Amino acid sequence: MRRLLGLLLFLALALAQGLGPYWQEVQAQGTVCSDGSPWRFYVSPGDPKKVLLDFQGGGACWDAQTCGPQSQTYRKRVDVQELLLAQGIYNRASIANPFFGWTHVFIPYCTGDLHVGRATVDYGGFKVHHQGARNALAALEYVFKNYPKAERVFVTGCSAGGYGAVFWADKVLAAYKNAQIAVCGDAALGVSTTDFAGSRVWNARLPELPGLGPNPSVEEIYRALARAYPGAAFAQYTTQLDGTQIYFYALMKKEVPPSEATAREWAVRAQTSLQSLAKEPNFTYYLAPGSQHCILPRPELYTLKVGEVSVLDWLRSLAEKGQAPRVGP
Template sequence: MKRLIALVVALALALAQGLEAFWKAVEVPGGVCSDGSPYRFYVSPGDPKKVVLDFQGGGACWDAATCGPQSQTYRKRVDVQELLLAQGIYNRMSVANPFFGWTHVFVPYCTGDLHVGRATVDYGGFKVHHQGARNAQAALEYVFRNHAQAERVFVTGCSAGAYGAIFWADKVLATYKNAQVAVCGDAGVGVATPDFPGYARWNPRFPELPGLSARPSVSEIYLALSRAYPKAVLAQYTTLLDGTQIFFYGLMKGERTPSEATAREWATEAQKAVLTPAQAENYTFYLAPGSQHCILPRPELYTLKVGEASFLDWLKALAEGKVAPRVRP
């Protein structure tokens, strides 16, 4: 047992040292996670004129059941397992990575509010700090201050991070008017029930764009961004039966395990959400079969194909500021 414990400790130290070789923590004074623990984000230095702004995923919570201390539906403190695993776009050593040599700013997610909350909520005996907007704003200010002359900016995120990317894209686009900017949401298409209470709980920061409704849908935001910034590239990726997105849609409907009817309903609405902004010429999408959730943190980023359309080639085009061809099975 002592040898096993020593081995685990040694492995943890090795992983931490490996992380520090590529990623530098930036502490955020006043930043806070849902459980009150301190917040920080991470930067992997590279070309200062090419920047990936990457919002982490990690679920969400909006009531006593989903936000409870034992709930597994959201991250409660900073957790950087994606960086430790070093797969997909986090493989900083691979020249096949479309962002090899870029500066990569990783914005951890630990507030259960899709990176946009501005509230601390008492759910009946315990409080949750939905302060994602404060944390995200600190990361944005760092990028704007340290990379004022960026020529290429790629704004992205997986799952809840996909919402962070699209909800904060207006700030990035307004700042980098002369840069090539692409925004790509990975597995966060925005299917929600009409009575979803999360936004009311979180007091969110929504994009500041002309024509948006008081509670805009994700597809509405993509379309508004496409129109307001015609030189930008807007994009989405999802699988047709994304198990995690279906799970959360089921939770919104009060189902701990989503029914087949809920899965079919989500699939229909998800395709509508992805296809609706396609009326804009600077918007594109990649729809893949299956139920896998997210692709950017996974090795499949380098191997996935739908027909003859390689996801890696699609992503490379976005990194170069090009509108990649639209892909669907």
């Protein structure tokens, strides 16, 4: 209880003080959240030659049940809790942060469409603005214009943000042909059912890469990226039994709460996908024990270690060298 009260006090103080001095709000004309409220993004200035592109997570929705006004499966308005808590990669004052001194661009998520939607959908009595693609593109165009000489670019995101990172990686790679680029999804493996309708419902903007079909899996997108851009690095982080990823997989199967069988099924498919992608020389992964969801916004970023490799060193190696060892089975 004392810890909770302390956290609430910290949040109250942070809200009272705003996001300064680390974060600057950027308005983006023509952008919108799922409920019609305005969207914006945030920049923490640093070295203009080192740019961190960070897509926020926050669930997803794809039908009347998951997208309903009372649904808790997706974020409906801009919420900058990560910036206020200042943990993990958001601790801009810590020299231990792998991105200390970098320019950090935070791309909020409030459209329920993994940052790729291009549709406003009537679900029978209520509409949801799945306009994540418009929002993401506004932030990327700002970055391309204001940081044209970036030499290192790290594209990432937690959960739904991890999908945003891989879905928009082709655009970033095309814009920064001479930069050292790494793309790392955090807790975003893309294990889904064969009939998952999200991309179709959202009219999703998907990567433009050789060999990709009309409805590619996340694994197929990573593989196509790795082959199209052999000089870039691609990676994923996850825990072996990520509770949130398992929950959404079960939701696709219309099975809530998830059964043990579904959890095991997800775990097997997740590891199979990682090991298959690991055949690509420029793909790596960090598979941690447990069920925690995401590492980037958490204090565990500074303490987690599997075997001899800490996740902090693994992430720093990706950011600084464009390569890192494979950790886990």
